[in-house]
Amino acid sequence: xxxxxxxxxxxxxxxxxxxxxxxxxxxxxxxxxxxxxxxxxxxxxxxxxxxxxxxxxxxxxxxxxxxxxxxxxxxxxxxxxxxxxxxxxxxxxxxxxxxxxxxxxxxxxxxxxxxxxxxxxxxxxxxxxxxxxxxxxxxxx
Amino acid sequence: xxxxxxxxxxxxxxxxxxxxxxxxxxxxxxxxxxxxxxxxxxxxxxxxxxxxxxxxxxxxxxxxxxxxxxxxxxxxxxxxxxxxxxxxxxxxxxxxxxxxxxxxxxxxxxxxxxxxxxxxxxxxxxxxxxxxxxxxxxxxxxxxxxxx
Numbered sequence: 001x002x003x004x005x006x007x008x009x010x011x012x013x014x015x016x017x018x019x020x021x022x023x024x025x026x027x028x029x030x031x032x033x034x035x036x037x038x039x040x041x042x043x044x045x046x047x048x049x050x051x052x053x054x055x056x057x058x059x060x061x062x063x064x065x066x067x068x069x070x071x072x073x074x075x076x077x078x079x080x081x082x083x084x085x086x087x088x089x090x091x092x093x094x095x096x097x098x099x100x101x102x103x104x105x106x107x108x109x110x111x112x113x114x115x116x117x118x119x120x121x122x123x124x125x126x127x128x129x130x131x132x133x134x135x136x137x138x139x140x141x
Numbered sequence: 142x143x144x145x146x147x148x149x150x151x152x153x154x155x156x157x158x159x160x161x162x163x164x165x166x167x168x169x170x171x172x173x174x175x176x177x178x179x180x181x182x183x184x185x186x187x188x189x190x191x192x193x194x195x196x197x198x199x200x201x202x203x204x205x206x207x208x209x210x211x212x213x214x215x216x217x218x219x220x221x222x223x224x225x226x227x228x229x230x231x232x233x234x235x236x237x238x239x240x241x242x243x244x245x246x247x248x249x250x251x252x253x254x255x256x257x258x259x260x261x262x263x264x265x266x267x268x269x270x271x272x273x274x275x276x277x278x279x280x281x282x283x284x285x286x287x288x289x
Contacts, residue, residue: 017160018161021163023164043278044275044276045275050267116250121193124194138256
């Protein structure tokens with residue numbers, strides 16, 4: 001009797017595929033949201049407009065002279081004293097100097113044969129120290 | 142179609158819309174768009190990037206950024222084309238006017254480029270009237286900074 005009355009199972013014998021599309025779309029949306037296109041990173045700077053050069057009193061200038069071997073010669077405006085530093089030390093130096101003179105301008109003078117990365121290191125140190133007034137020049141003999 | 146006195150036979154066709162192929166359609170669409178999308182960008186030049194810890198994202202629309210590549214030997218490329226240094230201002234000035242003065246130059250120099258090339262480039266850009274530049278760098282990792 002039990003055998004006769006055995007009902008056919010109502011469960012479908014197929015794997016339900018109707019939700020596959022939803023899974024696909026969920027994956028798609030997940031990747032859409034999480035994808036980050038590598039945005040350009042860099043140190044931004046505003047160059048002076050042509051003819052915008054202005055005379056700045058020497059006492060407001062901090063000369064940073066980058067030599068080809070990576071040594072930075074620091075010269076304070078008027079004095080002829082030269083201090084040798086590593087690029088990594090510039091950040092602390094700038095914080096100190098700008099605290100005593102808020103009008104200070106960093107004049108970065110790079111030797112023509114110095115590699116570009118030396119200048120970037122110094123510019124980076126100045127940016128890390130929140131320097132706003134930076135002037136990029138080439139070292140003239 | 143009703144039969145006389147008999148049982149109405151159930152149609153064998155399913156009442157549901159077949160949805161099992163919807164996933165395939167979605168994937169086909171996805172693949173189609175992946176294949177047909179072209180990013181309007183110039184090719185990357187093989188350079189060794191300089192590194193900087195203070196590097197920030199460039200806050201400008203992609204179409205307003207012009208990449209200027211400088212290789213170690215001073216070769217200069219703009220939009221996949223090589224230029225001489227003294228041609229830069231003539232090339233950049235019309236693009237700058239076209240962008241309604243919003244153009245930002247992304248200077249992508251090799252880390253070992255002698256600085257006089259970079260200085261010449263800056264002078265050219267100033268001559269073209271473009272004053273907003275970005276020195277493109279890689280972000281320096283904290284670890285490296287501390288080690289230095």
